[in-house]
Amino acid sequence: MEDKIINVIDFTAAYGDNIIIDNINFDVYNGEKFVILGGSGCGKSTLLKHMIGLYRPAKGSILIEGEDITKAEGMERIEILKNIGVSYQSGALFGSMTVLENVMLPIEQYTDLSKESIDLIARMKLNLVGLTGSEEKMPSELSGGMIKRAALARAMALDPDMLFLDEPSAGLDPITSAELDQLIIQLSKSLGVTFVIVTHELNSIYNIADRVIMLDKDTKGIIASGEPEYLRDNSEIPIVQKFFKRQTDEQLGG
Amino acid sequence: MNKADKISSLPSLEALTEDNNTLRLKIKGTLDAYTTGKIWNDSLLALKNTKPKELIVDGAAIDYCDASGIALLVNLQLRQEKSGGSYKVEGLSDETNKLYKLFDPADFKEPGKPDPLYSDNKIEAAGKLSYQVWEEIKIYIVFTGRVTVGLINAILNPHKIRWREVFVTSEKFGANALFIIALVNFLVGLVIAFQSAVPMKAYGAQVFVADLLVIAYFKELGPLMTAFVVNGRSGSAFAAELGTMKVNEELDALDTMGLDPVPFLVIPKVIASLIMLPILTVFGNLFGLIGGLVVMFSLGFTFTTYINQLTTAATFGMLLSGLFKTLFFAVIIAGVGCLAGMRASKGPSAVGDAATKAVVIGIVLMIVVDGVFGVIYYILGI
Numbered sequence: 001m002e003d004k005i006i007n008v009i010d011f012t013a014a015y016g017d018n019i020i021i022d023n024i025n026f027d028v029y030n031g032e033k034f035v036i037l038g039g040s041g042c043g044k045s046t047l048l049k050h051m052i053g054l055y056r057p058a059k060g061s062i063l064i065e066g067e068d069i070t071k072a073e074g075m076e077r078i079e080i081l082k083n084i085g086v087s088y089q090s091g092a093l094f095g096s097m098t099v100l101e102n103v104m105l106p107i108e109q110y111t112d113l114s115k116e117s118i119d120l121i122a123r124m125k126l127n128l129v130g131l132t133g134s135e136e137k138m139p140s141e142l143s144g145g146m147i148k149r150a151a152l153a154r155a156m157a158l159d160p161d162m163l164f165l166d167e168p169s170a171g172l173d174p175i176t177s178a179e180l181d182q183l184i185i186q187l188s189k190s191l192g193v194t195f196v197i198v199t200h201e202l203n204s205i206y207n208i209a210d211r212v213i214m215l216d217k218d219t220k221g222i223i224a225s226g227e228p229e230y231l232r233d234n235s236e237i238p239i240v241q242k243f244f245k246r247q248t249d250e251q252l253g254g
Numbered sequence: 255m256n257k258a259d260k261i262s263s264l265p266s267l268e269a270l271t272e273d274n275n276t277l278r279l280k281i282k283g284t285l286d287a288y289t290t291g292k293i294w295n296d297s298l299l300a301l302k303n304t305k306p307k308e309l310i311v312d313g314a315a316i317d318y319c320d321a322s323g324i325a326l327l328v329n330l331q332l333r334q335e336k337s338g339g340s341y342k343v344e345g346l347s348d349e350t351n352k353l354y355k356l357f358d359p360a361d362f363k364e365p366g367k368p369d370p371l372y373s374d375n376k377i378e379a380a381g382k383l384s385y386q387v388w389e390e391i392k393i394y395i396v397f398t399g400r401v402t403v404g405l406i407n408a409i410l411n412p413h414k415i416r417w418r419e420v421f422v423t424s425e426k427f428g429a430n431a432l433f434i435i436a437l438v439n440f441l442v443g444l445v446i447a448f449q450s451a452v453p454m455k456a457y458g459a460q461v462f463v464a465d466l467l468v469i470a471y472f473k474e475l476g477p478l479m480t481a482f483v484v485n486g487r488s489g490s491a492f493a494a495e496l497g498t499m500k501v502n503e504e505l506d507a508l509d510t511m512g513l514d515p516v517p518f519l520v521i522p523k524v525i526a527s528l529i530m531l532p533i534l535t536v537f538g539n540l541f542g543l544i545g546g547l548v549v550m551f552s553l554g555f556t557f558t559t560y561i562n563q564l565t566t567a568a569t570f571g572m573l574l575s576g577l578f579k580t581l582f583f584a585v586i587i588a589g590v591g592c593l594a595g596m597r598a599s600k601g602p603s604a605v606g607d608a609a610t611k612a613v614v615i616g617i618v619l620m621i622v623v624d625g626v627f628g629v630i631y632y633i634l635g636i
Contacts (some may be wrong), residue, residue, distance in 0.1 A: 054510060
C-alpha cells in the first residue's frame with residue numbers, strides 16, 4: 001500500500017495568462033482514498049481534469065503509474081487512460097444509450113470479449129453499485145443518486161487501478177450522499193482501487209478520506225495536507241480551521 | 255413599527271441651509287421602495303445646488319424606512335464624500351439605525367470602468383479580427399482533415415462504424431424531412447414558373463417555362479433549396495445534440511475513455527447525410543417540377559406538352575451534376591453542425607448559439623461551394 005501511484009510534480013495550471021494553480025507537488029499512494037478539497041473557485045476540478053489528461057498544464061508533469069499523462073499522445077495516452085476510470089460532476093452518461101449500454105461501451109472499445117461476456121460484466125458492475133433492475137433505463141429516467149451510481153459503474157467497467165470522482169455528492173440529499181460514501185468505502189476495501197475524489201462535502205470527507213490536500217484560491221497552492229481529523233484539531237491556519245469546523249470568522253471567535 | 259402597522263405617508267423633504275456652509279435635509283414620512291422615489295431627485299438636487307461643506311440628514315420624522323430609504327442615505331453620503339465634504343445622519347429610529355448599520359458605503363463606490371472590448375485603434379481592431387478569423391479557418395481545416403480520415407477509415411473498416419446510429423440519423427435526417435422538402439420545393443417551383451411566365455408572355459414563349467424550370471432546378475435550385483432546408487432542420491439539430499453533450503461533459507467522458515468523438519459521433523452523421531441528401535434532392539426536384547406543372551396547367555398547356563418540354567430540355571448529365579454537388583453539401587451540413595456543437599461554450603445560451611452558428615456557416619459554405627462548382631462546370635462545359 002505504500003508505493004506512490006500518482007505523482008504531481010511542479011504542476012502549474014493556467015487559462016491563458018490567468019494562473020489558477022501555481023507550482024504544486026503531491027503524491028497519491030496505491031490503494032488510498034485521497035481527497036482534493038478547497039473553497040469554491042480554488043481550482044480543484046481543474047486539477048482533476050489535468051490529472052485525467054483532459055487539459056495540458058502550463059508547467060510540470062503528472063505521472064500515472066510512472067507514465068507522464070501530460071505528455072502522452074495517441075496509443076500511449078490510451079494505454080494510460082485504460083487504467084483510470086472517471087466519474088464526472090454531472091454523471092456525463094451518454095443520453096442516447098441505456099444504462100447498460102453506457103457501462104458496456106468502454107469494455108466494447110478496449111477488449112475482444114464476446115457480446116455475451118461484455119453484457120454479463122456490465123451487469124455485474126451495475127450490481128456492485130446497487131443498480132440491478134435499472135439496466136434498460138435511459139439516463140433521463142434516473143434520479144440524481146442513480147445517475148451517480150451508474151457513472152461509477154461505467155468508470156469501473158474495465159476494473160481500473162484508479163478512480164477519479166469529481167464532486168460525487170453534488171446535488172444529492174444527505175442520505176443518498178451517505179450511501180454513496182459507503183459504496184466508495186466498500187469498493188476501496190474489496191477491490192483495492194485508489195480513489196482520487198474532489199469534493200467539499202465535509203461529511204463525505206470525514207467518512208471517506210485517508211488523506212486530503214486543501215487548495216487555496218488566494219495562494220494558488222496547497223495550504224494543508226494530511227488526515228482530515230488531524231487538520232481539524234491541529235491546524236493553525238485560520239482558513240483550514242474554518243473549513244474543517246465549518247464555521248465562519250464569528251463562530252470561531254476570531 | 256413593522257410594515258403591517260405603518261400607515262404609509264408620502265415623504266417630504268425640507269432643505270435648510272445653516273451657518274458654516276451646512277445643509278440640513280429634514281426627511282419626513284415613509285421611505286420605502288414605492289415612496290422613496292418622490293424625494294430622491296429633490297434631495298440630490300438640493301445637495302448639488304448647495305455644495306455644502308457639511309451635510310446633515312435629519313431623520314427624526316421618518317416613520318418607516320426600508321432598504322430603499324437606506325439606499326438614498328448611502329447615495330447622499332457617497333456623493334457628499336466624493337466632493338470632499340462631511341456627512342452626518344441624525345435622529346434615526348432604533349430599527350432604521352440597525353438596518354443602516356448593515357451597509358458600509360465604501361462597498362458601493364463606483365467601480366472602475368472595465369477595459370473596452372475593442373480597441374479604439376481601427377488598425378489594431380482589424381488586425382485582431384483577422385487573427386480571430388484565421389484561427390477559425392484553421393480549426394475548420396483541421397476538422398475537414400479529421401472527417402476525411404474518418405470517412406476513409408469507414409470505407410476501409412465498415413464493421414467499425416456504428417450502423418445503428420447511421421440508420422437512426424438517416425430516418426431523422428431523410429425520411430422525416432420528406433414533407434417539408436416536398437412542400438418547399440413545390441412552392442419554389444411554382445413561384446419560379448409563375449414569375450418567369452410573366453415576362454415570357456411578351457415573346458409568346460411561355461411554353462419554355464418548362465425548359466427554364468427543369469434546367470434551373472436540376473442544376474441549381476433543387477440541390478440548393480433542399481440543402482438549405484435540411485441544414486436548418488438537421489444541421490442545427492446536430493449542433494444542439496453535440497452542444498448538449500459538450501455542456502453535459504459527455505464529450506469529456508468520451509475523451510477520457512480514449513474515444514475520438516469524430517469517428518464515434520460525427521462520421522455516422524456524415525454517412526447518413528451522404529446517403530440521404532441526394533435522395534431528398536431527387537424528391538425535391540420532382541416536387542419542384544410538379545409546382546411548375548400547376549403553373550403550366552393554369553396557362554392552358556397540357557400534361558403531354560409539359561413532359562415533352564421537360565424531356566427535351568433536360569439531360570441526365572444535368573441531373574447528375576446537381577446531385578454530385580449534394581454530396582459536398584451533405585458533408586458541410588453534417589460537419590459544420592457537429593463542429594459547432596463540439597465547440598459550444600458553457601451556459602444556457604451555448605447550445606442555441608451553436609445551432610445558430612451551424613446554420614449560418616453552413617449556408618455560407620454551401621453557397622461558396624455552389625459558386626465554385628458553377629465555375630468548374632462552366633469550364634468543363636457541363
